[in-house]
Amino acid sequence: MPSSITRLTALDHDRLHRLIRRASAPGPSRERWRDELVHLVRAHVAAEQEALPDHLVAQAGPAAVAAWAGDLRRLGDELEQGAQAMARLPGTSDGLAEIGVTLQRTLTLHADVLAEQVLRPLDEAVARKEMRRLGGVYADSRGRALRAQGEAEPPPRRLDLSRAELYELAKKAGIQGRSAMSRGDLIAELRRRQQTP
Numbered sequence: 001m002p003s004s005i006t007r008l009t010a011l012d013h014d015r016l017h018r019l020i021r022r023a024s025a026p027g028p029s030r031e032r033w034r035d036e037l038v039h040l041v042r043a044h045v046a047a048e049q050e051a052l053p054d055h056l057v058a059q060a061g062p063a064a065v066a067a068w069a070g071d072l073r074r075l076g077d078e079l080e081q082g083a084q085a086m087a088r089l090p091g092t093s094d095g096l097a098e099i100g101v102t103l104q105r106t107l108t109l110h111a112d113v114l115a116e117q118v119l120r121p122l123d124e125a126v127a128r129k130e131m132r133r134l135g136g137v138y139a140d141s142r143g144r145a146l147r148a149q150g151e152a153e154p155p156p157r158r159l160d161l162s163r164a165e166l167y168e169l170a171k172k173a174g175i176q177g178r179s180a181m182s183r184g185d186l187i188a189e190l191r192r193r194q195q196t197p
Contacts, residue, residue, distance in 0.1 A: 003132065003135045003139075003168065004123075004128070004131040004132050004134070004135045005051055005052075005119065005131055005132075005134040005135040005137075005138045006115065006119045006120075006123060006131060006135075007135065007164075008135045008138050008139055008168075009044075009048065009111075009114060009115075009119070009138065010111070010115065011162070011164060011165055011168070012040065012044050012142070013107060013110075013111040014162065015040065015165065016037065016040060016041065016044065016107055017104065017107060017108075019033055019036055019037040019040065020037060020100050020103045020104055020107065021100065021104075023037045023086060023096070023100065024086070024096045024097050024099065024100025024101075024103075025097075025100075030096075034083075034086055034087045035087065037083050037086065037087075038083045038084060038086075038087045039146060039149045040146070041079050041080055041083040042080060042083075042145060042149065043141075043142045043143075043145035043146045043149070044079075044142060045076040045079060045080060046141060046142075046145045047137075047138045047139075047141035047142035047145060048072075048076070048114070048138070049076075050137060050138075050141040051134050051135075051137040051138035051141060052068065052118070052122075052134070054068070054069070056122070056126075056134075057118060057122065059122065059125045059126055060118060060121035060122040060124075060125050061121055061125070063117060063121070064117055064118045064121045064122060067113050067117035067118055068118050071109075071113045071117075072110065072113055072114060072118065075106055075109055075110040075113065076110065078106045079103065079106055079107060079110060082099055082102060082103040082106060083103065085099055086099045086100070086103065162183075163182075163183040163186065166183060166186040166187060166190065167179075167186060169186075169190055170186050170189065170190060173190065173193055175189055175190070175193070
């Protein structure tokens with residue numbers, strides 16, 4: 001059974017915060033971080049829309065519907081526009097830090113509104129199994145959106161992944177004994193599986 005949509009969106013929000021910091025800071029990999037940021041923002045926003053249709057959000061009450069139809073859609077659009085603006089700037093531009101600060105604020109608002117005004121009330125209104133099913137819809141939609149953009153799921157060789165994110169990747173890969181593995185063990189096993197034809 002997949003993780004709940006609450007957990008998966010929170011993991012993506014954390015990852016997006018890290019990507020924004022890396023994409024707006026000087027460094028040799030800045031362009032790669034910006035590309036990943038743009039792809040993940042697009043996939044994240046699309047997956048939220050698919051996993052949380054209006055009729056389902058309505059079960060969480062009128063305040064959730066208002067937040068979903070208003071603030072969250074607007075903030076999702078602002079996230080996409082900000083990520084694209086960051087991607088258009090040259091890697092040495094001083095404007096990257098400014099866009100990064102704005103994106104961090106927008107993402108924080110987006111995450112708070114989604115968690116507090118939509119997902120928490122929805123979690124109280126529907127069964128836990130339904131929240132996990134929505135997590136599966138979200139993960140599948142995000143994966144499809146990333147693949148459509150030519151991106152893969154976050155590669156396990158990346159050392160910026162939290163243990164929880166590595167655990168999710170290990171779960172998708174069907175790795176046995178993943179619960180007992182340390183972060184380093186998860187990275188090593190995921191790397192080994194990536195290299196095996």
